[in-house]
Amino acid sequence: MHPIEMVDLKRQYAKIKGDVDKAILEVLQTAAFINGKAVSDFGQGLAKYLGSKHVIPCANGTDALQIAMMALDLQPGDEVITPSFTYIATTEVIALLKLQPVFVEVDTKTFCIDPEAIEKAITPKTKAIVPVHLYGQPANMEAIMAIAQKHNLFVIEDNAQAIGSDYFFSDGTKKKTGTIGTIGCTSFFPSKNLGCYGDGGAIFTDDDSLANRLKMIANHGQSVRYYHDLVGCNSRLDTLQAAVLNIKLPLLDDYIVARRKAADFYDKAFAGHSKITTPARASYGNHVFHQYTLLLEGVDRDGLNKFLASHNIPSMIYYPVPAHRQKMFESFGSGNLNMPKTDWLTERVISLPIHTELDTDQLEFITAKVLEFVNG
Numbered sequence: 001m002h003p004i005e006m007v008d009l010k011r012q013y014a015k016i017k018g019d020v021d022k023a024i025l026e027v028l029q030t031a032a033f034i035n036g037k038a039v040s041d042f043g044q045g046l047a048k049y050l051g052s053k054h055v056i057p058c059a060n061g062t063d064a065l066q067i068a069m070m071a072l073d074l075q076p077g078d079e080v081i082t083p084s085f086t087y088i089a090t091t092e093v094i095a096l097l098k099l100q101p102v103f104v105e106v107d108t109k110t111f112c113i114d115p116e117a118i119e120k121a122i123t124p125k126t127k128a129i130v131p132v133h134l135y136g137q138p139a140n141m142e143a144i145m146a147i148a149q150k151h152n153l154f155v156i157e158d159n160a161q162a163i164g165s166d167y168f169f170s171d172g173t174k175k176k177t178g179t180i181g182t183i184g185c186t187s188f189f190p191s192k193n194l195g196c197y198g199d200g201g202a203i204f205t206d207d208d209s210l211a212n213r214l215k216m217i218a219n220h221g222q223s224v225r226y227y228h229d230l231v232g233c234n235s236r237l238d239t240l241q242a243a244v245l246n247i248k249l250p251l252l253d254d255y256i257v258a259r260r261k262a263a264d265f266y267d268k269a270f271a272g273h274s275k276i277t278t279p280a281r282a283s284y285g286n287h288v289f290h291q292y293t294l295l296l297e298g299v300d301r302d303g304l305n306k307f308l309a310s311h312n313i314p315s316m317i318y319y320p321v322p323a324h325r326q327k328m329f330e331s332f333g334s335g336n337l338n339m340p341k342t343d344w345l346t347e348r349v350i351s352l353p354i355h356t357e358l359d360t361d362q363l364e365f366i367t368a369k370v371l372e373f374v375n376g
């Protein structure tokens with residue numbers, strides 16, 4: 001059996017090595033390391049894939065979120081509603097820009113922000129909502145967009161874990177996650193569903209003037225070289241990373257199929273177990289399984305994590321400390337928050353290996369070991 005990894009990028013690379021090596025060599029030969037042709041090709045390719053009018057590549061997913069908030073011209077003290085049950089980057093950039101993060105609960109079935117909780121958290125200072133399509137499961141965007149329209153709020157989708165996911169609206173139309181809100185943000189961190197071989201990110205929007213601002217902010221606030229109209233930053237996707245992404249983008253749908261197949265195997269193995277809840281799949285979207293995350297009840301979760309590790313099976317707790325309990329946010333008044341659902345989830349989640357290269361032998365071994373521990 002091949003060694004089991006949370007994400008097996010070595011075996012994934014082995015299958016595309018010829019194409020990737022060639023694309024990288026081409027970049028080396030042209031020496032266009034910054035803003036090379038591969039970068040604009042990738043931006044256009046991704047825009048076409050997503051059905052988004054504009055895609056602005058940038059240096060990483062955290063920058064994408066920061067640039068999005070800068071482009072919306074949010075002012076210090078403006079409130080931004082976001083889940084506490086997420087990766088830190090979503091919430092960190094809010095604080096970095098001196099905005100006020102307003103943490104709300106997630107739905108315990110989908111792990112995504114709860115629209116009812118959003119509505120309750122709205123004040124006259126609220127300017128934006130940042131839903132996260134956590135673990136690859138779309139948030140309830142139809143409800144979120146209705147709230148945003150009613151209260152005139154921006155929506156910035158954190159799509160770092162869900163690129164390629166389809167969202168189905170009740171009128172029968174569909175859109176890719178990340179293209180529904182005002183702005184969508186993603187990351188190409190190597191382990192993401194569409195990952196490069198270093199850092200990378202992108203921002204999506206259908207709004208022409210917003211796209212122009214996003215582009216300028218990512219490039220020192222300039223559209224004409226050396227004329228800086230806005231305070232911006234320096235956030236570029238480098239050409240080598242874009243060359244890798246140009247090879248991997250056409251494979252994204254196959255990668256999603258492979259992840260969903262592994263998830264199906266896990267679902268079947270754990271179906272109906274009284275102590276294990278397998279990930280819900282919301283009817284309004286397709287889960288692309290960036291993570292496969294179980295909820296355990298009456299199981300020593302950290303004991304399971306150690307037991308699996310002793311059999312060379314990695315597993316992870318995403319995330320061991322929710323945002324509202326991070327020291328980082330103490331000065332933002334998060335210490336007094338009472339978020340029982342988020343705390344409840346934080347104590348019970350465990351993510352199993354999920355990636356494009358898992359084979360049946362590995363899946364059988366992982367599920368057998370999980371059941372051996374849980375059934376004690």
Ligand SMILES: *Cc1c(COP(=O)(O)O)cnc(C)c1O
Binds near residue numbers: 061188189
């Ligand atoms: C990975 C991730 C980010 C940040 O992406 P980086 O490229 O690592 O900066 C933001 N939000 C979520 C939910 C993520 O999973």
